[in-house]
Amino acid sequence: MDNNNEIRIGFYICHCGSNIAGMVDVADVAQYVEKLPGVALSRHYKYMCSDPGQELIQQDIKDHKLNRVVVASCSPLLHEHTFRQATEKGGLNPFFFHMVNIREHDSWVHTDRQAATEKAKALASAAIQRVAYHKPLEMKKVPIHPDVLVVGGGIAGIHAALTLANAGKKVYLVERDPTIGGHMARFDKTFPTLDCAACILTPKMSAVGSNPNITLWSYSEVAEVKGYVGNYKVTVRRKPRYVHEDLCVGCQECIKACVYKEPKFPDEFNEGLGKRKPIYIPFPQATPQVVLIDPETCLQLKLGKCKQTCVAACADRQAIDFHQKEELKQIDVGTIILATGFKTFDAKRLAAYGYGVHQNVYTALEVERLVNASGPTGGEVVLRDGQKPKAIGIIHCVGSRDEKTNRWCSRVCCMYSLKLAHLLKEHSDPATEIYNFYIDMRTPGKGYDEFYDKLLDEGVHFIRGRVGEVTDWAFTPEEEGKLVMRVEDTLAGYVRRIPVDMVVLATGLEPHTDAQAVRRMFNMSCGSEGFFLERHPKLAPVSTFTDGVFIAGCCQGPKDIPDTVAQAGAAAAEAMALIDKKYIEQEPNTAFVDETDCSGCKSCVPLCPYSAISFVEDKKKAVINEALCKGCGTCVAACPSGSIHQNLFEDEEIFKEIEGVLAYD
């Protein structure tokens, strides 16, 4: 490859239109580099990343017998791959290429053309010095385990799991709650089409339950994640439901037989508006169709004293087992999709709206259950005090767009408030007055603004103003016994006091309380607001900074059902792209131990953030797992004997690069 070991470097500086050439005198830099030792050729060109630009490199390698290539242009993140490929097509090892960033690091951030040009020269000089020491390297190939773990059984997890399973992949779906379905299962209708949430969701839920490619573990949580892309080892904790899933057929005879004749305990599925027994099934279409026992309220589990009428009722199947213990399951998967969803804002945090103080103040999720035909009131809008409301106020942006709680717009509240306004109107007396209090009406979706029009036609009142307070002190006779909403009607230009019987708080979406713990477990990042961070907001919206881990749905940020399903499909496709390729290529910039120098001191082992270093007892040497190594360099710097080296960052490469910058004149 090298003719008599003579180094022949080709240098190219890109104009990037005027992005670089506008601030850096590219001709001057090219001229300067041409005179540096080892440089066989130096050019400047308008767009190096264009096809002619790449062909220029390939042709020069052949014509001028180049054996190293340096391109000074934009960030390696964008085009390192492009130029490595061009170098390879020209017949060289792609790692004989080096890239200099003179756009983000120079032309974009400086205002003095002279100084920016000098800086470009210094950076180019460093690259020229370093590239001479580059060695031929090869991308590493790592095989991918074909199974997938999907965490979270809401609509995102369900859709991702079904997509993968239908493509023949084996999926483990892990859900924390006793049933899959997530928030969507609790909605009454969905905007803007008003189709019933259960009608469109439950078929997908049962498809999950019956698909042979899906292993559904409900009432379970991921306890530990080890490994790396293609080869994750995951431990799943299965909480005891005190009922054997494989034996229970969901006949619910046990529930009827429970010593509690009437349901007595707040029912989680109905937001506490209804009651359930200690042995229960969350809702009729729950998947899996398996009952569970709540140890906090079951007399046998709590006190050890009960007639166990449930056990008797299940005598022929014997599915009930008060001695069931937590179980840990180990699985191997190649890729992971996180669809852990969101948590609704705790309305008690905004004292001014009186949630928890005034009984007729409701959260939106409570109202979803209240208007639902299978909800606690059978779909009748009856307040906690037994009255039917004659006036209802819906407050938007509760816990959204507020510096004191959550800064972001939750994206779905305007639309679901419109939907609830419609449903409340439909379920109440025609004379019922419904007010929507909004800051800005946000209806940017297919058919969304048309839905807003429909609500305007239905006679729902819209008041532009953020409600100041909800209070129970009356000033005028018509306010007696009512909840009074004080608000500036910013469009009419008056401060108003509006007495209502029911207040609905359109609570926003926020990250789960344990989002940080989950993030750490899967080695991901969170944005400042606490949602999981995607690799790129536009171009890699479902990827994360951890290879092989994808995100979908509201765990990445608030979104509606259509967007959630779209993301879930995208995450499934990304996972399949990895699986079907059967291996992934990894950067060869990994560290390795020179065994002759390693003293076996083990100081590197605990330092590795990726647990890639292990100690081989019989040889008394440290060994680095190439597949796990991310090339961070921590061990290289820490090794007291200097026995750890790193590809592309070998000592002479780095020293020469430093020299190149410092010795430049």
Added chain:
Amino acid sequence: MIELTRTIKYEADRVKGFGHDVMKVPGCENLESCIQCGTCSGVCPLSIYMDYSPRQVMALTRSDFKNEVLRSHTIWLCASCYACTVECPRQIRITDIMYELKQRAIQEGIYPKRFPIPVLAKEFSHMAHSWGRVTENWLVMRLFLKTNWLAIFKMWKLGLGLIRSGRFSVRPDKIKRRRELQKMMEMVDNVALSALPPALANNNNNHSNSKGNGQH
């Protein structure tokens, strides 16, 4: 007949730079991020008497409608209860902005003659300045003398009640080192110019000038 007034605003009606100046004052910066949600008006107990709601005052200030803002009743009706400030979703310190606007209105002398609120503010500061302490019944008496001296007679019952319940101070309370306090205040006038950034220094310049004109 109905009386018609022009309500359209032309660019010439703006005092360009006014909003910018206000937003540069420490504590008033967040006004830039106002989303006009009206929470301030919704919680303000006095908003029911205001000509412009607090939200409108914020919008007018940001859009340089200086004359409208400084002539509004709103700035004087603010009782400094800070409800707007703590409830504002953008953490705009609306009460402090109201103070800033009141200061500007007093500096420029833009308020109705004998209007008691600015007179009270000025009398209060004058008394605090020269005596170091404020004795309420003396303050109220001076206020009425400067605004509506007839009102004193309407207050006779309250005054009598205060005397009877022993809450009336015959002699004004004063601090011992009055000169010390005055020297400190003089220092503020001198220091402010050199210490503050240019925009604020101009501001302060106006302060001392107008005060000089107004009070002596």
Added chain:
Amino acid sequence: MKYAYYPGCSLRGTGRAYEESLLPVFKALGVEWQEIEDWNCCGATAYMAVDEVKSCVLAARNLAIAEKAGYSDIVAPCSACYLVLNKARHYVEESKAIANTVRRALKTANLTYNCKVKVRHPLDVLVNDVGLDRIKKRVTRPLRELKVVPYYGCQIVRPYSTFDDQANPTAMDRLLNALGAELVYYPLKTRCCGGSLTGTLPEPGLLCTYILLKEAIKRQADVMSTCCSLCQFNLDAYRDKIAAKWEPVEIPVVFFSQLMGLAFGLPAEQIGLQRGFAPMKPLPAPGVAA
């Protein structure tokens, strides 16, 4: 620990019943205090409308004198004083420009202010430093069957809620509970009393006052408990005008410290109870109730 006591102008004027009751209560609980030497007016809200920087200097002089005397805590009973002194501290901490001016102005009197001294409200001191247990032990005549509205007013929790919840403060509730009183749920706990508007623009000012009194009466309270001298004055002194404009609102309005004095068995005249316009009905004698 000895507290620096900052009475403020109104506790020497119309609000003297506050001081007359607070200091004996402090004494009864063994709280030690010393009045800040040659303290001056805090500037209140009125001065801020004239010159914010000067109002900071005015307030800072008191802080500096207390700091020089080696105190760590100032007790300021009047809500306006409490707010303004706290505000001065915040402004000095937040704005370099203001801090610089304040420093140079104080220097003319050989004073310095390093934000060391804390400004505290007596409610804070009583509930958090003294503690409700110690207060309970001192109660000799529990305020049984006395229905009390705890009215905090605005400036004690806003904008700087240093010791209590901003939207729903409870320090006075807990204190009154410890005295054996029956608390009345009152949604207007922190609503503005009208402040100085009652004197300058009576209509809007007195409407604020009227709403507060009306609601307390409607909720069948025997007495309103306040922690600010201006609130007490507004709620107590204008009932003739309110009656003339709206309706009679006869309910006694006292300082929380007066109720403490009563519960501690101090004589009514020694805690300034005779100074209110609306008389408070006498408490049942101890032991008689049973």
